Amino acid sequence: MDNFEIKPYLQTPEVRFNATSGKMLISGKSYPADAIEFYQPVIAWTKKYVSEAKQATEVVCDIEYLNSASQKQLVELFMAFKPLHDEGKGLQVKWKYEEGDDDIFSVGELIENELGIPFLYEEMKL
Amino acid sequence: MSEIEIIKERKQLFGLPLQENEVEFWGPIDYDFSDSFLNMGNAFLSSYSKLGYSKRKKFFTAFVELVQNIAKYNETETENNYSHSFVNLKMLDDKVSLVTANQIDAKHVEIVNAKFKEIFSTPKDKLPEKYKTALMNGESLGLVMVRSLEDSTLEWDVVKEGEENWLIFKLQMSYG
Numbered sequence: 001m002d003n004f005e006i007k008p009y010l011q012t013p014e015v016r017f018n019a020t021s022g023k024m025l026i027s028g029k030s031y032p033a034d035a036i037e038f039y040q041p042v043i044a045w046t047k048k049y050v051s052e053a054k055q056a057t058e059v060v061c062d063i064e065y066l067n068s069a070s071q072k073q074l075v076e077l078f079m080a081f082k083p084l085h086d087e088g089k090g091l092q093v094k095w096k097y098e099e100g101d102d103d104i105f106s107v108g109e110l111i112e113n114e115l116g117i118p119f120l121y122e123e124m125k126l
Numbered sequence: 127m128s129e130i131e132i133i134k135e136r137k138q139l140f141g142l143p144l145q146e147n148e149v150e151f152w153g154p155i156d157y158d159f160s161d162s163f164l165n166m167g168n169a170f171l172s173s174y175s176k177l178g179y180s181k182r183k184k185f186f187t188a189f190v191e192l193v194q195n196i197a198k199y200n201e202t203e204t205e206n207n208y209s210h211s212f213v214n215l216k217m218l219d220d221k222v223s224l225v226t227a228n229q230i231d232a233k234h235v236e237i238v239n240a241k242f243k244e245i246f247s248t249p250k251d252k253l254p255e256k257y258k259t260a261l262m263n264g265e266s267l268g269l270v271m272v273r274s275l276e277d278s279t280l281e282w283d284v285v286k287e288g289e290e291n292w293l294i295f296k297l298q299m300s301y302g
Contacts (some may be wrong), residue, residue: 009164011164011166033157033160065183065186065190066188067187069194071267075262075264098183101180107261110262
């Protein structure tokens with residue numbers, strides 16, 4: 001399976017999903033006007049990856065800005081990763097947030113609690 | 127009349143230039159334009175040290191939601207995306223102010239009124255629960271986010287001007 005990469009742009013994050021190593025990274029700003037258009041290919045790739053994954057997976061989410069449409073897409077994305085956790089294949093999620101950014105932190109907590117996937121939190125110093 | 131004379135006449139007519147503490151746009155707003163305008167607004171907000179990093183980030187998040195709401199409406203609910211809209215971002219002595227206005231179709235007025243009355247009648251301490259429900263069910267949550275903004279006031283209205291219906295938001299947040 002090919003890796004999946006999107007370069008960062010003004011309103012959209014960098015996406016580096018590696019099917020071989022199982023390391024996934026979403027990093028940067030995420031406030032595209034049409035979040036569905038941006039995230040649907042990411043989610044589609046993830047669903048395929050999850051159906052074939054043999055190794056443990058690490059997802060690092062390091063988001064600076066998150067609009068409401070992106071938040072909804074992130075929920076969908078983590079729902080796509082969830083079977084890895086449910087089936088005991090190994091899923092580790094690292095949720096990074098800027099120092100004092102309780103909004104981004106809360107989004108992580110909400111997704112963690114609602115989907116039942118354990119998150120590790122890392123506060124990034126400004 | 128030369129181009130310079132035309133420009134000068136327009137500046138005179140519209141009271142331009144605006145003060146250096148504000149950014150304003152009047153015209154059609156679609157997805158592409160909103161992306162550009164938001165970047166410009168972010169640069170504008172960043173140039174004011176009165177607004178600390180954390181507050182700026184929170185206000186910018188609200189700015190994104192309100193401008194993208196207009197773009198989404200224009201992209202999905204109007205036939206040609208050319209419905210006129212207005213955005214004014216202004217730095218005042220003790221607070222930052224955002225005013226948005228966009229034309230909405232007469233058939234949406236009742237729906238918009240009902241939806242917003244429901245959100246605005248929800249006590250602020252109940253908003254986190256509303257936000258959670260909306261997020262997990264894929265429902266509209268932008269306005270819930272904006273209303274939850276600390277140290278801020280958010281007002282809305284639907285105003286009829288002749289045959290036109292305008293949805294107006296006024297958001298103000300203190301520098302704190």
